[in-house]
Amino acid sequence: MLPGSPMDIQDVLQWTDAQILAKTGKHLDSLQRCTLEQVWQGHKYPEIAKACNRSEDHIKQVARELWKLLSDILGENVKKSNFRSAMERYEFSKLSNSGHFNLVQKGNINNFCTATSHPPKTPQNSPSIHTSNEDNTQQKPRLDLRDAPEIKTFYNYPNSPLTALENSIAHQNCRLLTITGMTGTGKSAIARHLIPQIQTQFDRIIWRSLRTSPPLETTLKNLIQFLSNQNPPNPPLPRGGEEGVFPANTDVQLSILIEYLRDNRCLIILDDVQQILSSGQLAGNYKPGYENYGTLFKLIGEIPHNSCLILNSWEPPSDILTFTDDNSAVCLLQLTGLGEAATEILREKGLLDEEYWPELIELYQGNPLWLKLVAQTIKNLFSGRVSQYLSYQPVFLSDELRPILQHHYQRLSEIEKQAIALIGNEIEPISFTQLMAKCQGSQGELFKAIQSLDRRGTIAKLSHETETVFTIPPVLKQYVKMVAE
Template sequence: MNNPIDFESVLSLIDRTISPIYLNPTQEIVLREVWNGKTYAKMADDYNYDPEYIKTVGCNLWHTLSCAFDEQINKSNFVPCMRRKIKDVIIDQKNKSTDDRSQLLSTNLTDQQSYHWTTAPDTKHFIGRGQEIKLLESWSQDLDCRCIVVSGMVGCGKTSLVTKFAKDVKNQFDYVIWFSLDNPPSIKTLIHNYLKLISQHPNHGIDSESLDLSLLISQLIDYLKQKKILLVLDNLQSIFEVHQTSIYYKKELEDYGQFFRAIISTNHKSLLICTSRLKPKLLEYYATNQIKILGLQGFAKQTTKKFIESKISSASDRQKLLHLSESLQNNPQLLKIAYDNLDIVSGDNIEQVVQELSLLETITSLLEQELSCLSNLDKEITCWLAISDSPVSSAELSNYLEQSHPRIKFLHSINSLIERSLISQSDGTYSLMPIMKSYLRRRLVKQALQSRSYN
């Protein structure tokens, strides 16, 4: 039977009434499914539970509700009883004549309750990226699209772009939840945190590791179906590692696969948007049309100009940095570091300035982070390009490689390096990003000297 009252309103009423205790995920499932008219046996079957266990959960639940509402509530009278209670609340509120029905029944969240920006960066000074934002908006309106990943080189502006986008479109969503995976929690903890925020349950003291992952996922998916939720996950690369030529989940975080599979392959009306230094091609295995990947490059020329103008007042200093920007692939993070070290950015010899910059610790650590995102084949190609004085053709490059790789892997690697802005292509030849070239050359010489001194 079609229930005219939204189950979320029932949950909200129960939450308020039983507070300070709260429903655990299994109890919530039992209530939801009783509301939908399911038997205990069907529930046990659907959620892979022992039927006896579900019965016990139900029994305890009716006892809790009966005490809280001060009236006998059980499986057979739960639905009519809740309908009556919700109607009572409506009438009560109407009598107070201020609030309307929708205000009453929906959890009607305040801005603060619906939007969780956690450690999202401030985007007050965000500039440019008009095309990318338009593309993200069009993907987000595509009903088939359930997951977007913005990937690209370290510091190219992924987090800023995705955060700006999320802030721009937040009104189109019931909830926006922004989390960083910098120190990735287990997938159970992550989902448990989502459920706490969405359901407004504090759930203090519950050990998320003791909960059943499939159950947590199915609860989350339920919410993603009922509400329009924008989940933002920053730094997705933290859950992956690169082996040879492919990307895998880290061993201890393999469970994330189930989460992504469910979000990407299940029908719902929400959206997951992630940033990642690594391009997570493996997510496309779950469904190709439901996931979109945007390979983000540095700023457009005009944006670099604007960026520099917003930071530097002296016309000659602006000119210096602008001159250098191409060698830094218009990467905002690199531009920022160069701007902080303007004293080094002197002289007209760009090559020399790039060399000076590549000695800075801030730059070397960034370049090292970038190298750690590369597959072995990517690294090998990068090293050959670093030691070559002139641009190299693809035939030459593949001859240099230590072992022969299938051509498709080689091309894939070249394309991925181009997409990361690490190498550029001109007239069928390839060159390495100047600052990486300068850094890698020094690093290779250092390694060679070290290995000699040990022999």
């Protein structure tokens, strides 16, 4: 709470988010929130740009759009210099006991109560936001983010996947959400930045990494102990059992977990899911002994509850694909690259020859990590001159990038390696018919290989006249050629 004012910046952000959502159909993104918070604190645009990790021109553009929207909403000319005073002049209702507020907008009544942002504990088709007069106190979610990465610069942009993810969870009641993509595409970053956007909708939030390939029993025990806020949970069984003793049976553990997910609004993020999936096989097959994770994912995706599980992985577990049809409760998002938004990376790295940036971005598929690595190489070897770097062929694979590509390549099955080598040898994209003529495997095997490569994000599909053609990123093409030599 700010001294001398009944308003808190988080209150203002929540109200502003609700108003802009009603007006535009979109929530505030992380950059808009950062800008408003800095303006509220009285900072100037250069300071805001530094705090939000963006250029000053970019921040000013974001601010102009916000002031226009808020001017329409508040019915007065809002700008940086009067944003705070305009909010304070606006008609607020009396503060609730929790210090939060309801706002009544003249001409369009919109009661926004932060204490009622959780979905009701009823069947999954219920609305994700409800109102209640029984409890006017907002409980902060209990967080365990010890395995989560630090929040770093996030490159948000129009039509960003972050907006789609937030909408899937907040408004479509998605129960199981899988984010896939190659190393460096930003899977963990986008999930980490999603948490502040939606955390008020949850009672408990836990982030766990599967990088050490823990057995399902270990993961379930960890989750249940956190969700129950007891160690061990007491009583451990909703349907009976020895008090204070954690059950050894996996089916019982799964039953307990589902009960907690029904009784509370929980967000679970499991990172590095590829570590429980096999290498040397088609995408999505479990390692021996880890098949029971599929039961966990199936239960969470199919049984109605109020919670959400996010999986971050290089590839989706194969059984998840069997129920990602029109059911909005199960969602799959494959990240590729930033596209034009990647120019922010090159600008921050101080690269020159801006007219050549689109070519560099395309060459490295807009992958944030790959671009950061090549940008450092360009600065070290060519004093930041992108045109000079691009004049050299073939694509340069740095010592930092090569092991990343090696990890992905080693996960491929033999038929996938054969298919990707054939695609990589072609100058132009190749059709399935052309590929079949060159491949030694059967048509069925090749179908499965192409499908698997697509799920891994290692090939690109293009529409060409009356057929689909395939190609692979230049960086991966260069690596495959290097391996073949």
